[in-house]
Amino acid sequence: MTVLTLALIVGAVLFGIGLYGALSQTNLVMIMMGVELMLGAAMVNLVAFWRFLHPDVYSGQMYVLVVMTVMALEAAVGFGIGTARFRQRGSVEMEEAAELKG
Amino acid sequence: MIQAIFVGLWGGVAIWFGISVFRTSSMVRSALSLLASMAAIGGMFLALEAEFLGVLQLMMMATEMSIMAIFMVMFMMDPGGLGQMEMTHQKRAAGVAGLAGGAVAVAAVLLADWGPIVAEADGPDMQTRALGIELMERSMLIFETAGVTILVAMIAATAVAITRQRTP
Amino acid sequence: MTGLAFIAALFAGAYAVAVLEAWMATGRWRLTLPILSGAALLGRESLVPRRPDRLLFEAGPPIVLIAAVSAAAVLPLAPGVILIDLATGALFVNAAWAYVMVALVMAGWGPNGAYAMVAGWRFLGQLVAYSMLIVMPITTVAMRAESLSTAAIVESQATGWNVVTQPLGFGLFWLAAMAASFIPPFDHPVAPGELAGGVTGEYTGVRLAVFRLGRLVLVLSLSIAIVVFYLGGWHGPWLPGWVWTAAKTLIVVTTMLAGGRSVPRLRSEHLLAWCWKLGIPLALVNILWVGIILWMVDR
Numbered sequence: 001m002t003v004l005t006l007a008l009i010v011g012a013v014l015f016g017i018g019l020y021g022a023l024s025q026t027n028l029v030m031i032m033m034g035v036e037l038m039l040g041a042a043m044v045n046l047v048a049f050w051r052f053l054h055p056d057v058y059s060g061q062m063y064v065l066v067v068m069t070v071m072a073l074e075a076a077v078g079f080g081i082g083t084a085r086f087r088q089r090g091s092v093e094m095e096e097a098a099e100l101k102g
Numbered sequence: 103m104i105q106a107i108f109v110g111l112w113g114g115v116a117i118w119f120g121i122s123v124f125r126t127s128s129m130v131r132s133a134l135s136l137l138a139s140m141a142a143i144g145g146m147f148l149a150l151e152a153e154f155l156g157v158l159q160l161m162m163m164a165t166e167m168s169i170m171a172i173f174m175v176m177f178m179m180d181p182g183g184l185g186q187m188e189m190t191h192q193k194r195a196a197g198v199a200g201l202a203g204g205a206v207a208v209a210a211v212l213l214a215d216w217g218p219i220v221a222e223a224d225g226p227d228m229q230t231r232a233l234g235i236e237l238m239e240r241s242m243l244i245f246e247t248a249g250v251t252i253l254v255a256m257i258a259a260t261a262v263a264i265t266r267q268r269t270p
Numbered sequence: 271m272t273g274l275a276f277i278a279a280l281f282a283g284a285y286a287v288a289v290l291e292a293w294m295a296t297g298r299w300r301l302t303l304p305i306l307s308g309a310a311l312l313g314r315e316s317l318v319p320r321r322p323d324r325l326l327f328e329a330g331p332p333i334v335l336i337a338a339v340s341a342a343a344v345l346p347l348a349p350g351v352i353l354i355d356l357a358t359g360a361l362f363v364n365a366a367w368a369y370v371m372v373a374l375v376m377a378g379w380g381p382n383g384a385y386a387m388v389a390g391w392r393f394l395g396q397l398v399a400y401s402m403l404i405v406m407p408i409t410t411v412a413m414r415a416e417s418l419s420t421a422a423i424v425e426s427q428a429t430g431w432n433v434v435t436q437p438l439g440f441g442l443f444w445l446a447a448m449a450a451s452f453i454p455p456f457d458h459p460v461a462p463g464e465l466a467g468g469v470t471g472e473y474t475g476v477r478l479a480v481f482r483l484g485r486l487v488l489v490l491s492l493s494i495a496i497v498v499f500y501l502g503g504w505h506g507p508w509l510p511g512w513v514w515t516a517a518k519t520l521i522v523v524t525t526m527l528a529g530g531r532s533v534p535r536l537r538s539e540h541l542l543a544w545c546w547k548l549g550i551p552l553a554l555v556n557i558l559w560v561g562i563i564l565w566m567v568d569r
Contacts, residue, residue: 003106017120020199032170044113055222055224065158076256081262134326160368161368
């Protein structure tokens, strides 16, 4: 059990928790929280791989920067869509978002 | 050895707060618990000797999760969690999926051969310098694409959320 | 030994900031005011509001103090006097100041009171306004030093302070520092008249003392950051380095606290409009300007 496998196991457990959250919640913001947890787990894996397998190749850190950027962007656009939907419907419950026509 | 202790400690904190995101019924506590989990992930980055990424993660997640907290207060019916509403659906299927996904990942981690482990990494100032050079030389295209993508996402999010003021 | 000296210096600095702030507010020099008011606060009854969110209520003020001390810990006071010399120090101070905002959101939500909650969320809106203006001037300073380490940034100013070559960045950073430590006219979180004390309105006794101490250390850490990044740190003739740092810091604190009370409070949406429509383009112009200067100097 090296430090690499320890970090990867933490990432795997976080991914499972995020997946549970994204699938079981009905509210848009809570679903986004699950997705953020999954992306965080992916970042933990990336940093562990960078540190223990290829510490001289800095594309690994670049990849983590890109994933962090994606987290922020997805939150921003998701909240924009949520605001628009809330203004139109009065709630952001995803159970009600079953039809494409708005 | 110390690195293993710290990685395990911050990992445990991240998992604990990750679980409590979905167990608490107060919405602000849920968002702040996610903040604590992300901060613990930042702590893991620092323990894994990626200092720039760790500090960046700490900084970004503080702002991002607080904004998530205010959006929860805006959109949810019971932000204080005092009403004990049931906010989930298909809990069993989701639980099975989460457990299965996590188990498959753990199995992949334990059964795969990851190759030789490199013992030494650069010091933090060399890392920052090397990351900057990587950003500006080899990954410049990625950097510029990310910049344009961020701008487009900002404009798109603002355009989706804005309401037309009809001037009478 | 350096650690103890550093903590003592922070404490003395917070004391001086409290005396200066009282002088600004009342016009009288009362050198024993912080001790007396601190003792009075500690002796008062500690009221807890009805049905607070207990965890967030208790966690708010200590996190302000811890975040402010962490931000000050990576700033150099004299050659070699620094608590933690991080290689990414200039980025770490930003991370620490961001947690002040998290603590204020907790302190606003925790007491289960309307005015406190509004004050907490208004500070979040203020952060969206000032956060870019705090980060971008630090970028230009790091560009000159070619390093994110705060000690390296001070040493790069041996040939000339940054305020001379980057006046625009200095102005923006100074304004953003006032907004980050909620000094009037940016004092929405603790607005005395409008929001009945805002975030501090529901706290009494020990917790209020911790909050006030945290805020003093925050003002101090922002002033030390202005001195380190733009005013040359410990550089200066004849006197030892730490005397220069102390003198410059106190002058910066005085200018930050000076005129704010006579200016009307800036509303959140106006602050947001000014910062995003005027401030960020100016910050980008500043980055371009510094880049051109550095390139010309290099040739």
